[in-house]
Amino acid sequence: MPRLTVVVPAYNESAVLTAFHARLSKVLDQLPLACDVMYVDDGSRDDTWSIMQSLAASDPRVGTLKLSRNFGKEVALTAGLDHVDADAAVVIDADLQDPPELIPQLVEQWQAGYDVVYATRSARAGETGLKRFTAAAFYRTMEMMSDVAVPRDTGDFRLLSRRALAALGQLRERQRFMKGLFAWIGYRQTSIKYMRDPRLAGATKWNYWRLTQFAIEGITSFSSAPLKLATWTGLAAAVLAFLLAVKVLVKALLHGDPVPGYPSLMVVVLFLGGIQLLAIGVIGEYIGRNYNESKQRPLYFIEEEHRPGARTPLHTEATLQD
Structure with a gap:
């Protein structure tokens, strides 16, 4: 049976993790695949890690990965994908703005022969007009300036096939703009439309200063x-x-x-x-x-790791990854 891993990077998401896993579990129960989940704690300062451990203890499909500090979402996402050993992986945030119920549609397109299936936002609920305007301006600027066609209005929510994961694993640059890297590897890609929901709980980690830095990162990483x-x-x-x-x-x-x-x-x-x-x-x-x-510094260090189904840590000391 084909195997699917859902990678969930999280930073200070204790307010929403339990609700997220409940919805995700219902989706995975209905899929005709062997499924597991890899939660990545990006150096959270709240109870995110303890909640992840509780989820792993109650659900054998759950694996957890704790980074030694906060390296940023792009690196946390990379760490999770590095530890995927499955036929395909789905990347999704824990804030429930991206609905887990969309995963079966991603899987359907993957089984139809696509290597990358990304979810494109047709609407962005719960966001201010300024946020929607700046987001649209960023994606259109990237489209004009980038050497690689980065899909409009598309975040990290997507499915990657095994060979797409293998290709992505070879890209070890330190300045990581994952949306651009997903597009850069090529292969057969398609999209599905969805309406993005407002955040269920907690607060966004992306203020305008960080979003500006992120935009500069994306433009300078993929365009001269x-x-x-x-x-x-x-x-x-x-x-x-x-x-x-x-x-x-x-x-x-x-x-x-x-x-x-x-x-x-x-x-x-x-x-x-x-x-x-x-x-x-x-x-x-x-x-x-x-x-x-x-x-040439390592991208991240691992403090602790639990594979799906494991009851004891596989790594309790720092492990470096290039």
Whole structure:
């Protein structure tokens, strides 16, 4: 019988984990597959880990993975997928914004021959207009600037076949933008539409500062467009400055007009200085990413691991993963 693993990264999700597992269990009970769940605790500070242990004790299908600290969702997701030994894996968040009841449709498309089946949001309930606008702007910006076609309005909720998992496992870059990596591996991909629900309980971990950093991460990881933009902006500024200099010179020679003084000079200096600093900042982002990659640090450390069906920890000391 084909085997399916559901990977659930979580950080401070104690308020919703029990309800999430109850809904997920009902879905897995109905699937004609051998199913298990891998919960990944990304260094939570609340009772998330103890709840995961309780779920593992009451349900033999549950495995748990505890990272040594908070490495971020992208790395926690990578850790969970690294520990999948199944024919396919489904990635889903624990906040119940992505309904587990959609998993059978993902499985159906997988059995029809697709390697990656991603869920695309047709609506985003429970979010402000500003959040919806910025999310739409991000995905459309990625679509224009990225070297890889990243699906619009699509999060991490998706199914990956065995060979898609194997391909993804070979991508060990430190600056991880998983939505882009899912698209980069290629293979046969399709989507299904769904309406995203509001968070059931708890608070979102994504404020606008973190979302901005995430957007910069995605753009710089999968596109060199910002570097090209800095080049063309500098060229446009130089051409504009040359034309303005010619105009001033012609007016001074033909009409005897005095050359504009201090105020206009300051405007030009500040304008060109701002463009230069912006360009240096863009270059710095790329240099910083190369610096982090060159250190070749492990992506994460495992503090404790329980395989599905296991009653005792398999690893109780730190384990490193490249």
